[in-house]
Amino acid sequence: MMSDEQAASEKELADFRATLEGRDDMVRRARAAGLSKNRIHVLSGIARTTIDRIINGES
Numbered sequence: 001m002m003s004d005e006q007a008a009s010e011k012e013l014a015d016f017r018a019t020l021e022g023r024d025d026m027v028r029r030a031r032a033a034g035l036s037k038n039r040i041h042v043l044s045g046i047a048r049t050t051i052d053r054i055i056n057g058e059s
Contacts, residue, residue: 027054 002010023046030040037055041048052058 024054027051031055 027040027044027046030043031037031051035043037048037051040046040051
């Protein structure tokens with residue numbers, strides 16, 4: 001049987017994975033809304049080179 005702490009950790013990791021899976025679409029939406037590459041970087045912590053790859057469809 002899993003402890004409450006283990007269950008909470010598993011849920012936290014699953015939630016994190018779900019966030020990562022939506023990353024590229026989130027970056028594209030932000031760019032389409034007019035946010036600059038630098039602003040997306042500052043707010044998200046995603047590297048500018050990664051943002052370039054996402055925007056250019058390389059990711």
